[in-house]
Amino acid sequence: MxxxxxxxxxxxxxxxxxxxxxxxxxxxxxxxxxxxxxxxxxxxxxxxxxxxxxxxxxxxxxxxxxxxxxxxxxxxPYLSEIFQSKDIVMIITEELEEKGYHTASTGIGYNDKKTVEISLQGSDEYYNEVKDEVAHVVNQILKSRGYDAYSVNVNKSYSGDYVLNDEEEQEKSLLTESVTDKLNHSDYKFDMVQVDPTENVMFINIVGSDKYYESIQDTVKEEAKNVAETNHYNGYEIKVTRMTTEIKPADKESELIATITEGLMSKKEFRVTGVGNSVEKIFINTSIQSSDPSAKELGLNIEAKINEFLTSEDALSILGDNSYEIIIYSKDEEVIN
Structure with a gap:
């Protein structure tokens, strides 16, 4: 900071x-x-x-x-202080790791109520021994930042992943290798063969244009099915797909929205229940009714906090000449700023 x-x-x-x-x-x-x-x-x-x-x-x-x-x-400025710091989830995660606790995950939920969720890995004995300590550490971190809107829930992480038995593992390995060899021999362009012996399903992902995908889809499906049946694995459903993943550069403006979200959602005084944004607009939802005499004051206070941050040196270096319209809603969906 x-x-x-x-x-x-x-x-x-x-x-x-x-x-x-x-x-x-x-x-x-x-x-x-x-x-x-x-x-x-x-x-x-x-x-x-x-x-x-x-x-x-x-x-x-x-x-x-x-x-x-x-x-x-x-x-x-309140929000600038948050922007120049690590986000609250990272702070909690690093503090728990530094103290030696075995965490599986750390996150914040905003559904029914605002909750910091900590999942611990290890035995039941370990979980029962440290869960109260972990909750105390997290509460102290929240208190040090003035975050009073969260409750803390510490739970035990359970692995729900099904482990294949030896026979299923052998079936998966054999079909994956055999189908991959067959498709390579036929000179098809693909990047994945995935076999699920528990559901008798095989996924094959094609690489290339839509036209190329359409031209080989049925043939690939037929060849994969023949390989399975030749190895005495009948009844497999073959799913041939064409999925691409586009990796986009990080949106710097999303950091500004994340800061606003953390700052406003974390304190009871703002009564914020949701933060969203679209092109040149920031939407803030609150829990106050528009008929409440203090609704207008709350809306203007929230708007002032956001504007103070968006006109800071840090924010302007990202926004440049861009600007946001700030719209703050009451619980009954009336604009209160």
Missing amino acids: SVHLSKNVKKEVDKIHIPKEKLNRAIEKGLKKGKKDRRGFGVKILYTCSAAILFISLLIGSVFVSPAMARVVSNI
Whole structure:
């Protein structure tokens, strides 16, 4: 998280007494972290050799010990502070890993209620031993960021994957190899042969144009079926497909929307239940009724928070000349801003 120091900020920093031993440990830890190249979605990390800036960064992640410093740091726009940090899921994941907990997955659900979901892997004994500890760690992280809209649910991860027996494994291996050899010998263009002996289904994916796919689809299906029957595996359904995967570059503007979503959904005061966007528009859904006397004030406050962020240096470097219209809805779908 970057902090821009003005002369006033420096004065406030200079007033704070930092125990030498604690400062040395902080600097050493910061330099070690600076050697790591860790990039994730929406992650922006600024490493610096300034002890003063390093100390401020530590303060932001914990308890402010100086009212004067709290006033200075509070000048950082709320959403900009989130944008310059790691997203909350990554923070939780890394903290749990650092503490040695065996996590299978970490995520946030926004369906019936806002919930941080942590799945633990390991035995029932291990799960029962650490689940309360994990919940406490996560709650402390949320509290440190002022996120009061979430409940925390820690559950045990169960693998639902079916394991093939030896006979099924042999059938899968034989058919995959035999069909692949046959199609290669016939010089067909394909990138996948997948066999499911539990359902008697075989998938073959063709590579090429629509015209090429249509010209060989039936022949490929027939040849694969003949291979299966020759090996005494009858009744296979052969599915010949043409699926392509297009990998698009990351949309930088999606990082802005992700920041807005995290910031507004994570605090009860905003009463936000959903965030969406289309071309040049951001839609915010709230739980307040339009008849509530405070609805208009809430809508304008949310709009101000978003505009403050979108006009920041970070956001403008991504948006350029583009802009968003912000539309905020009440629970009864009336515009309240």
